[in-house]
Amino acid sequence: MADKIHAVKGMNDILPPDSARWEWLEGKVRSLMARYAYRNIRTPIVEPTQLFVRGIGEVTDIVEKEMYSFEDRLNGEALTLRPENTAGVVRAVAEHSMLYEGGKRLYYMGPMFRHERPQRGRYRQFHQIGAEALGFPGAEVDAELILLAQALWHEIGLADVRLELNSLGQPDERRAHRAALIDYLTEHESQLDDEARRRLSSNPLRILDTKNPAMQELVAAAPRLFDFLGAESLAHFKVVTDILDANGVSWTLNPRLVRGLDYYNLTVFEFVTDRLGSQGTICGGGRYDYLIGQIGGKDAPAVGWALGVERVLELLREQGAEVPGPVPDAYAIVPDAAVLPRVMAVLQALRATGVQVQMHAGAAGAQGLGSMKSQFKRADASGARHALVFGPDEMARGEVTVKSLRDGQGAQSAHPLDGVAAWAATLQSPTEFR
Numbered sequence: 001m002a003d004k005i006h007a008v009k010g011m012n013d014i015l016p017p018d019s020a021r022w023e024w025l026e027g028k029v030r031s032l033m034a035r036y037a038y039r040n041i042r043t044p045i046v047e048p049t050q051l052f053v054r055g056i057g058e059v060t061d062i063v064e065k066e067m068y069s070f071e072d073r074l075n076g077e078a079l080t081l082r083p084e085n086t087a088g089v090v091r092a093v094a095e096h097s098m099l100y101e102g103g104k105r106l107y108y109m110g111p112m113f114r115h116e117r118p119q120r121g122r123y124r125q126f127h128q129i130g131a132e133a134l135g136f137p138g139a140e141v142d143a144e145l146i147l148l149a150q151a152l153w154h155e156i157g158l159a160d161v162r163l164e165l166n167s168l169g170q171p172d173e174r175r176a177h178r179a180a181l182i183d184y185l186t187e188h189e190s191q192l193d194d195e196a197r198r199r200l201s202s203n204p205l206r207i208l209d210t211k212n213p214a215m216q217e218l219v220a221a222a223p224r225l226f227d228f229l230g231a232e233s234l235a236h237f238k239v240v241t242d243i244l245d246a247n248g249v250s251w252t253l254n255p256r257l258v259r260g261l262d263y264y265n266l267t268v269f270e271f272v273t274d275r276l277g278s279q280g281t282i283c284g285g286g287r288y289d290y291l292i293g294q295i296g297g298k299d300a301p302a303v304g305w306a307l308g309v310e311r312v313l314e315l316l317r318e319q320g321a322e323v324p325g326p327v328p329d330a331y332a333i334v335p336d337a338a339v340l341p342r343v344m345a346v347l348q349a350l351r352a353t354g355v356q357v358q359m360h361a362g363a364a365g366a367q368g369l370g371s372m373k374s375q376f377k378r379a380d381a382s383g384a385r386h387a388l389v390f391g392p393d394e395m396a397r398g399e400v401t402v403k404s405l406r407d408g409q410g411a412q413s414a415h416p417l418d419g420v421a422a423w424a425a426t427l428q429s430p431t432e433f434r
């Protein structure tokens, strides 16, 4: 036998029944986004490398060491598997002049790629769901996005997440803070690690985001950007927090929250949990009013967030939250293969009315479909609520026997094979997967 081929390290198959949890979450998101009037956008997984270099920032973990970049073999173009989707959305919005008639509220779901050390909650192919509102300068839209995320946690039953907020102000405020920060860090240069020393002149703000435990104390005592904010930035922040307060959303100010990406200004936020170790950020976002201009579009304000699907699902699992699994309404039991053509026509008609039917399928050839007993076993294992028995007696009468597999009494009733529409509804019960 040939050598077995394995999936790429850090890239996972999502298999049933687990995939049902993903579909369930995605369904919740679609319905919620519709209620907030956010529309779906789908951009390519591969983008020009320059989009991320300019969009995310050259001196960031992502661009420095996490991107899957390659050269197009045919024309030599530098390409990258998207490590996040904000840059792609912004490119698409600019490319198609989508803000021509006013702001746009958008959302996406899909795989992202980062070359990180795989561990729980950190993968090389992972999935994000994100929401972006482009063309709106007002702080009320920052708040709307936070309320939307909060509503999602409520909808899926996620507990134990807290909201941390900060403001990164505007470029002039950041410049003043940057100078103070460089002075402070230079004074303590001996305590910096290599990465921090490298970033001292290029991107000192990012040093505050360090994960190195040895530098936490130093970073905690550093000058706070929040203290450099002027009246306008503070007013923007207050509009956000007033709305959150009025909606009963609790939050804390985290002056060290700078986020991994370069493009943010004003509001930044993260939803964090203590239950996933150092992969505790399940959702992060903020305002990025300068990004569109940076990638060559017409300047326009924007704000958004992205959540990590794996981390959200992991946290739900950690909490022991029950996520409903898909269960067929009925399992079709067919003892004699000769009647399959007729039976399958009946199943088609049932499914056309919306009933979820799993058909028994057996071995090929002489062994046929297996005994009634073994078929009933399969029916039980499928989790179906009803068995549809297409036995010889039933077929002779032009009927099917419907047996309940759930109530323990084995209640049963006979129904005509012709005109299933009249009784199909009795098989259906409410499920999230309809």
Ligand code: ATP
Pocket: 084, 114, 116, 121, 122, 123, 124, 126, 127, 128, 259, 260, 261, 278, 279, 280, 281, 282, 283, 284, 285, 306, 307, 308, 309, 310, 311
């Ligand atoms: P972290 O600090 O954990 O590396 P980040 O700041 O790099 O996160 P963002 O770029 O803000 O993360 O991405 C938004 C969300 O996507 C994160 O909050 C997280 O839930 C998820 N995420 C980011 N990187 C990964 C990864 N490698 N594997 C799984 N989920 C991830």
Ligand code: MG
Pocket: 061, 260
């Ligand atoms: Mg990261």
